[in-house]
Amino acid sequence: MADTVQDQQEQPAQQPTYTRRRRTPTPPPPDPYAILDEDESAPLYVPLKQRRAQLVSKLAAKGTGGAAAAAEKRKREELEEEEKERERDEEEARRKKREAQTLLMEAQEVKRQKAIEESAKTEQQKREEEEAKILAAQEATRKKLAGAEEVAKGIVYTERMKATWRPPHYIRGKSEEELEAIRDKFHILVSGDDIPPPIPNFRDMKLPKPLLEYLKKKKISAPTPIQLQGLPVAFSGRDMIGIAFTGSGKTLAFSLPLLMLALEEEKRLPFMQGEGPVGIIMCPSRELARQTFEGLNEMARCLEQGGYPQVRSLLCIGGISMAEQGQTLANGFHMVVATPGRLQDMLEKRKFTLNQCKYLCMDEADRMIDMGFEEDVRNILSFFKHQRQTLLFSATMPKRIQDFAQSALVQPILVNVGRAGAASLNIIQEVEYVKQEAKMVYLLECLQKTAPPVIIFSDNKNEVDDIQEYLLLKGVEAVAIHGSKTQEEREYAIKSFKSGKKDVMVASGVASKGLDFSEIQHVINFTMPKEIEDYTHQIGRTGRGDKTGIATTFINMQTPEQTLLDLKYLLMEAKQKVPPFLLSIEDPNVGADGKPIGCTNCGGLGHTIRNCPKLEENQRRTMAGIGRGGDSGGGGW
Structure with a gap:
């Protein structure tokens, strides 16, 4: 142990080892006079004169790019x-040209431009545009068909x-x-939503027994096409x-529904003084x-005799x-x-509401x-206070x-036969x-075609009186009716003619519609x-129901050509004999398919809205301030 300690004391002490490193020189501070983007390989020190020269050259190079x-x-x-x-310069030239150009020259220029545009259009396009303008002008003048309060x-x-x-x-x-098969059988066209079914007999329409017996007495055994579909709708x-x-029986198609409505209201609660009407x-x-x-x-009398409540009617007509x-x-x-x-007069005077x-x-x-x-x-x-059913x-x-009429209707149904x-x-x-001068003489020959009664129509009141006077002189029992007659004279003419006391009735348009x-x-x-x-209404006084009749019409050179074309197409549509002088009249308004274009205003087939006689007459009345339909209506007051 002592030897070991002694050996350790005798060994020399171990010295620490050091590694020698190269000293890196500290970089010099940046030169404030150096150019910012100078080359890194440039020496660390550049003389002041040289640095100034470099700066001048750099600035010169930059100045060259800015100049470009x-x-x-x-x-x-x-x-x-x-x-x-x-x-x-161009605007000045145009201004000088405008100053030098007169109004006449400008109008001619506009006309030339319009002519160029029009020449590019076909005749059909021009006609369609013109008719569209006329129709639009007509529609613009119409207001909604509704009461003032509703509007x-x-x-x-x-x-x-x-x-x-x-x-x-x-x-x-x-x-x-x-249902469609029934409509097709009777040539009934319908349009609308939720259309009631057509009913081929009156009994299935749930009419009271007295009404069924009344219709049977009138020899009305089955509904006509307009009644077959129109009555269920009403x-x-x-x-x-x-x-x-x-x-075709339109009067019954709207009279029966009103009568049944009145009967229903009376049975529900009898009408007292001052009440009514319901329709x-x-x-x-x-x-x-x-x-x-x-x-x-x-x-109504038939219903009352059959034990039903009494329903009363009021007649409001002039005269x-x-x-x-x-x-x-x-x-x-x-x-x-x-x-x-x-x-209107009765409502304004508050005779009833x-x-x-x-x-x-x-x-x-219409x-x-x-x-x-x-x-x-x-x-x-x-004057209506509530919604109403409109027919x-x-x-x-x-x-x-x-x-236009549909503006007054609610979800309407169109029934067209x-x-x-x-x-x-x-x-x-x-x-x-x-010929005009031969009409009176030929009239007597025409009266020989059939047995009386006969109706003669003329659109001139004076001519109506002349025809009646001529027939009376020839021994023909004739009466006359037109808008200038008193109400008593008109009623006498109708009653004596219907009763058979008179053989001939000479009439103006007042007797042509609905009678x-x-x-x-x-x-x-x-x-x-x-x-x-008017022609359609006038000839419709014969051939009523399932009966047949004859309609004779006099024409001559005084009849307008467009009216003759209307007549020609109406005869062709009804598969009637068309005289050669009507066939020889050419229609200038035939479409590309060879069929007549027709008038969108009155429905005539021989003219367009551009020369519609009905439109011309309405415009004449407007300019003259004439109202309430003149002689043809006769129902103003």
């Missing part, structure tokens, strides 16, 4: 200035009227294909536009209104004293048959909303009038070329009407 940019900018500015100068308050009815009537269950159970409370040829039928002429009124009264109707007004009444003028009225029908509706009666109809609508019926209702304005196929139409002369075999148009609608 400045030069480019100056060039661009010079180009823009040149462009502006050129535009100023002012923005009242719009969207829900249809509710009704208690429903078709029999087995009728409702028929498929749509079966019984269902739906708004409706009904179009069918003359003599109105408006007609364009006094004679048509009286005829409708008498038909309603006759059916009669309302004192005669005092008892009806005092007891309360259910139905009103009226002409627009007298009805329309607070309970829920049914409105316009017979010959005339009602035509130029003469439109404002009267709008004023009458202002419009006519034999002639152009598409334009249909579209044949083309609107077409003539009945039961009428044999004969057209004779007769039912069931036994008429012959109608003579002494003067061809200017409007083809």
Whole structure:
């Protein structure tokens, strides 16, 4: 142990080892005079003179690039200035040209430009544009067919009227294909939503037994096409536009629903003094209104005799004293048959109100909303306090009038039997070329074609009186009727002619619309009407229902060519014999398919809206301030 300690003491002490490192020189501080982007390989020290030279050269290089940019900018500015100068020169040239050009030269230039544009259009395009402008101008003048309060308050009815009537269950159970087959069989066209089914017999329409017996006595065994579809629509409370040829039974199609509505209201709660009406039928002429009124009264009496409650009617037409109707007004009444003028007068004098009225029908509706009666109809609508069921019926209702009339209807149903304005196929139409001075003599020959009664139409009141006087001198029992006759004279003429006391009735347009002369075999148009609608109505006084009749029309050089074209196409449509002198008239308005274009205003096939006689007549009346339909209506007051 001692040796070990001694050995350790004898060994020398171990020294620490050190590693020698190279000392890195500290970099010099940056030169404040050095150029910022100078080369890194440059020496650490550059003399002041040399540094200044480098700085000058660097700045010179930068200055060269800026000059190029400045030069480019100056060039661009010079180009823009040149462009502006050129535009100023052109504008100055145009200004000098305008100053030198006269108004006449400008008009000629505009005309040349327009001629170039027009030359590029086809004749059909030009015609379509012109007709569209005329139609747009007509539509712009029309206001919505509604009452003043409804328009002012923005009242719009969207829900249809509710009704208690429903078709029999087995009728409702028929498929749509079966219903369409019935409509096709009778040539019925319908449009609208949720259309009630057609019913081929009156019994299935749930009519009271006394009414069925009444119809049987009248030899009405089955409904006509317009009744077959129109009555279920009306019984269902739906708004409706009904179009069918003359003599097709339209009057029954709108009279029966009103009668049944009145009977239902009376059974629910009897009418007391001052109450009523529940429905109105408006007609364009006094004679048509009286005829409708008498038909309603006759059916009401049958119901009363059969044990049903009494329902009363009121007749409001010009020329009669309302004192005669005092008892009806005092007891309360259910139905009103009226002409627009007298009805408006009674409402304004508060003889009765329309607070309970829920049914409105316009017979010959295209005339009602035509130029003469439109404002009267709008004023009458202002007296309604609630929604009403509205029905419009006519034999002639152009598409334009249909579209306008629908502004007063709620979810309407259109029922159309044949083309609107077409003539009945039961009428044999004969057209004779007769010189003006030979008409009277030839008239006596025409009267020999058939047995009386016969109606002779002329559109001139003086000519009506002349024809009657001539016939009386020749021993023919004749009466005359026109708008200038007193109401007593008009009623006497109608009654004596219907009763058979008189063989011939000479009439103006006042007797052409709606009047039912069931036994008429012959109608003579002494003067061809200017409007083809009037011709359709006039010949429709014969061939009513399932009967046949003859219509003879005199024409000559005084008849306008467009009227002759209308007549030509109407004869062709009804598959009638067309005289050679009518066939020789060429139509300048034939379409590309060779078919007539027709008029969108009145529905005539031989002219367009550009030369529509109905439109011209309406414009003439507007300029002259003539209202209420003149002689053709005769129902203003």
